[in-house]
Amino acid sequence: DTGVSQDPRHKITKRGQNVTFRCDPISEHNRLYWYRQTLGQGPEFLTYFQNEAQLEKSRLLSDRFSAERPKGSFSTLEIQRTEQGDSAMYLCASSSTPGLAVRSYEQYFGPGTRLTVT
Amino acid sequence: AQSVTQLDSHVSVSEGTPVLLRCNYSSSYSPSLFWYVQHPNKGLQLLLKYTSAATLVKGINGFEAEFKKSETSFHLTKPSAHMSDAAEYFCVVSEGGSQGNLIFGKGTKLSVKP
Secondary structure, eight states: OOOOEEEOSEEEEOTTOOEEEEEEOOTTOOEEEEEEEOTTSOOEEEEEEETTEEEEEOTTSOTTEEEEOTTSSOEEEEESSOOGGGOEEEEEEEEOOTTSSTTTTOOEEOOOEEEEEO | OOEEEESOSEEEEETTSOEEEOEEEEOSSOOEEEEEEEOTTSOEEEEEEESSSOSEEEOGGGOEEEEETTTTEEEEEESSOOGGGOEEEEEEEEOOTTTOOEEEOOOEEEEEEO
């Protein structure tokens, strides 16, 4: 179990540019979640996948945001035409599907990608 | 709609004294409740979880929490604080089932004085 990894750890970009983040979940987990955390706040849910299917999207996920998990393994989160308000820590988490494991509801988090939009 | 309220944004204790971080939740269903800890520049780590088994839940590093349905509370405690406990703590609720996304409180920053 190597844990959830995210790349890059830090990203500085200019307003209007596109950025893409990657998340590699724990290998046996079929659920993958994206959250956003702004300074002084708790993480907020953005979207999640079960295998390659995107099952839920938060209203926080504007049209400029898109997430994919093409083969049910790693996932990417892309932000188009970045705005200063997108500056935040983007967290990825993974878990098993409820019912398939004793600790099925536990989500394991990666270290996050800190995005700064200038 | 589910929600979590952490009653204190900042708690300061002396090393060796008890820790109490308070959390109230609102849920239409039988919830799963969690406490996560976030150390500076590190990822979120699960401290403990409640999923409708024993109401007193023991976690890592000597922390425990008690689920009180009548009070809709899930307070986190530790008998004796250690300097390494200084961090941000999040109370979290999950409806589970087909969704499973977590709803976080705003966090409580724990400071530990020597």
